Amino acid sequence: MGPGGARIGDAMRAGLRFLDSESPAGLCRRVGSVIEELPDVQPIDKSALQDSYGGDKGRLSDDFLAGRGVFYLTEQRRLYLDCTAGHYQMLFGYNWPELLAAVEEAVEAGIVWDNHADIPQAPVKWLAxxxxxxxxxxxxxxxxxxxxxxxxxxxxxxEAALKIQLCCWERRNAATATPALIVLDGHYHGTDMVPQYMRGMWKRYIRNLEIVTVEPNDPDQLERIFRAYGSRVAALWAEPILMNREALTLEPAYLQLARRWCSETGALMCVDEIQTGFWQPEVFAYRSLGFTPDMVIVGKGMTAGFHPLAAVIYRSRNDVLKQYDAINTNGSSPLASYLGLRCLEMIAADALRFAAVGDRFMAGLRALVSRRGDVMAEVRGKRHLAGIKFKRAEEAIGFHRRALAAGLWTRVHASCPGHSTVLMKLALPVDDVIVDYLLGRLESLLP
Ligand SMILES: Cc1ncc(COP(=O)(O)O)c(C=O)c1O
Structure with a gap:
């Protein structure tokens, strides 16, 4: 494993043994502290990585060492409770035993890691x-x-969903017109170039596609836009919870209105469930919001972080792309698909418990806000996906700094004007013990 690698390998194993030897309550008691009984380690430096990756190359690194479920250790042996499910994708946290067993089962059963997309192995077809x-x-x-x-x-x-939308729009409209996409302010639909253009980047380079940005949950504005643009609207994009906009939750009535207008104008309603999908008892958030979109995009949680896999679900009449318009040749992924199937089974088997734990977390956060309305403005999101909005950006930033120091890995959105939110996305293995510990700790960190 390169310089210092053997020692790091030993430290990783020792870290994992420690995480496995303690109960969740025992780990909660030590969150934020340095686990002195673990071996000291010389981390591999980050000099060969791009500057934008993790940053801060000069300092002795304190990156991820080993993890199990929602707990992880850093290279400097500090124990963290991961409150964001990795980068929002680790549905069951780190190396969850049931999923590890599923990987072994799958390999024994002859499921391969990857193969040519023309001959999808059984798990890919079954996942579809x-x-x-x-x-x-x-x-x-x-x-x-x-x-x-x-x-x-x-x-x-x-990007694939976008291509489908534009091809479908072209079928209905003259090639001389300019299609429009309605997007919600603060959206995030990934890092490909056109979705970035949808949020204001690369403007010099992209022509003949109009982006109309609307304020989430403003029905009057939405109606005005649909009336003005009519059949020029190729698609409307929405995320049930806009994590990039401080976990703002879309109102069901707003989404239902968008649904009606899309049907009226022929636009495709596209719901991006990359954040929300699989974190719901119903798998998709829209299933409990009183509408069905024309397209659903899912990724992240689907394979619980085991080899990324994403999908677009839509109607066959809109199946307009050819094979090499959208696939990754390196992503047929039967083994990842098998994990996706197992995640679906695990959600179905435990849906009530997951919902109850998520509700307990939300109720606890709401109670906290009602006690501490002096600094906290509101709680946003749903169940495991939560945003605590502070009254002032400095308070959010200060709180986030203290949370990290206390071993609670959280994120903060406070650099855009008006943003002042600490974000959390708990992985599904959290139980009442962990949630109650977290709520108590969050309260203790308030000024
Ligand atoms: C709502 C949403 N859409 C799209 C993406 C892009 O997914 P990925 O990072 O897997 O490419 C993300 C990632 O955070 C997301 O949250």
């Missing part, structure tokens, strides 16, 4: 069927029946 099953209500009049799988990351899936 299962995604169709969970995407539709029993009485859906026109089912979402097609899945574009085999795209590695959410960004590629978003």
């Amino acid at each position: 069927h299962r995604l169709v099953a969970v995407a539709n209500a029993a009485d859906e009049s026109e089912r979402l029946d097609t899945v574009l799988l085999g795209v590695c990351t959410g960004s590629v899936a978003c």
Whole structure:
């Protein structure tokens, strides 16, 4: 493993043994402290990585060493409670035993890591069927029946969805017109170039695609825009919870209105569930919001962080792309698909418990805000996906700094004007013990 690698390997193993030897309550008691009984380690430096990756190359690094479930240790042996499920993708946290066993089972059963997309192995096909099953209500009049799988990351899936939208729009409109996309202010649909253009980047380079940005949850503005643009709207993009906009939650009535206008104008309603998907008892958030979109994008949680895999679910009449328009050749991923299937089974088996724990977390946060309205403004999100909005950006930043020092890995959005939110996305293994510990610790960190 390179310079210092052997020692790091030993330290990783020792770290994992420590995490496995303690109960969740025992680990909670030591969150934030340095685990002195673990071996000291010389970390590998970051000099060969790009500057934008983790940053701060000069300092002795304190990066990720070993993890299990929602707990992890850093190279400097500090114990953290991961409150953001990695980078929002680790549905069951780190190396969750049931998923590790599933990987072994799959390999023993002859499931391969990857192969040519023309000959998808059984788990890929079965995952597509299962995604169709969970995407539709029993009485859906026109089912979402097609899945574009085999795209590695959410960004590629978003780009694929966009290509479908533009091709479908071209079928209905003169090639001389300019299509419009309606997007919500503060959206995030990945790092490919056109989705970045949708949020204001690369403007010099992209022509003939109009982006209309609307304020989330403003029905009057949405109606005005749809009236003005009519059939020029190729698609409307929405995320049920805008994590990039301080976990703002879209109101069901707003989404239902968007649904009606999309049907009226022929626009495709595209729901990006890359953040929300799989973190719900119903798998997709929209399933409990009273509407069905034309396209759903899913990624992140689907394979719980084990090899990225993403998908677009839509109707066969909109299945307009050719094979090399959108796939990754390195992403047919039967083994990752098998993990996706196991995640679906695990969610179904434990849906009530997951919902109850998520509700306990939200109720606890709301109670905290009602006690500490002097610094906290509101709680946003749903169940495991939460944003604590502070009254002032400095308070959010200060709170985040103290949370990190206390071993609570959280994120803060406070650099854009008006943003002042600490974000959390708890992985599904959190239980009442961990949630109660976290709530108490968060309260103790308030000024
Ligand atoms: C809502 C949403 N869409 C798209 C993406 C892009 O996914 P990925 O980072 O897997 O490419 C993300 C990633 O955070 C996301 O949160």
